[in-house]
């Protein structure tokens with residue numbers, strides 16, 4: 230539901246992708262919209278193109294054609310995608326569209342008839358075919374070396390690791406299963422090989438993503454005593470990098486992961502979208518409706534791994550949500566005291582079954598509930614961060630400039646959570662360094678600390 234910040238758009242990420250273009254080298258630009266999963270797709274496409282001898286242009290002007298990887302999850306994301314396609318057409322003129330919105334080609338060609346080709350989500354071969362047709366390859370075997378880690382659009386010290394595609398759930402507000410299909414897991418071996426290559430290439434933090442991380446490999450094997458995600462998390466943890474788990478659906482077997490966090494094999498961080506807490510709302514969403522048991526589950530996780538940070542996302546203003554249901558959500562949040570929280574106002578998405586539900590909530594009520602929810606979430610975040618003042622924490626350095634080093638604690642995922650700033654004695658630090666700090670100040674979402 231979120232868009233990548235503009236500095237992750239390759240057309241703007243000059244420093245990361247700028248490279249010397251050899252004479253005659255065909256060159257492609259890429260605009261990557263949407264969630265981290267779409268970013269991984271963009272990285273894969275660029276990796277393949279780079280391997281075939283294409284240059285990657287950091288701007289529109291230097292590109293022979295531009296790929297726009299779109300997001301079609303919400304109507305606002307669709308509008309943003311159409312806008313990005315229009316911008317690329319104006320600036321470059323030769324545009325290939327891929328990604329989630331590519332599943333609706335007429336929607337794109339209706340607005341932008343001049344695009345060269347439209348391909349759907351993870352149709353890598355078709356995107357490459359479209360690129361080959363628009364800008365034929367001109368390989369040079371002596372200079373076209375694929376970097377060991379592939380091309381990444383994220384900074385070198387962390388990398389997303391996609392373990393599966395698609396989802397077998399049928400949440401009513403979500404069209405991902407229609408767009409991305411049923412769960413299809415990558416083999417354990419293939420994921421491990423990619424992770425090992427990334428770590429060998431200097432990656433210090435692996436961000437495990439998928440649409441449904443805890444369902445990993447359940448499309449191919451039965452859930453035995455140890456869930457396949459537990460096995461994978463343990464093996465990834467043995468590589469020596471930080472391992473962070475995203476998009477973990479609340480299955481009972483999630484509790485197998487918590488001891489790995491307590492042991493330090495996997496970061497004590499669980500990104501687990503709960504979406505709501507009232508059983509009736511959850512039922513209308515077609516989500517597991519056991520919020521009270523979820524509180525017990527959270528208490529059990531915290532008993533095993535007290536430093537676990539819980540991140541979740543919620544939807545307010547879902548069709549039929551009464552004031553009482555919303556109040557239950559607020560009370561639940563107060564009790565659950567989650568560390569990181571994202572909140573979306575419900576929006577109709579073309580094709581979603583929730584559109585047809587009765588009693589849609591007026592926009593101004595959604596807005597008001599969103600503010601009340603965020604106010605509570607912020608107060609919890611502020612109180613929890615205040616508790617860290619005086620504590621010693623390990624942090625990873627993301628960026629260093631003259632004024633400060635911007636770092637993250639183990640409780641902060643890049644791009645979506647807060648930061649810890651070291652504004653004195655940060656000279657000599659480099660991105661990817663892991664150092665210990667003592668926290669000396671806390672804000673609503675960020676911390677400040679000094680090296681010890």
Ligand code: SF4
Pocket residue numbers: 396397398399400403404405406440441478
């Ligand atoms: S689990 Fe996630 S991806 Fe799957 S249908 Fe529900 S919201 Fe969509």
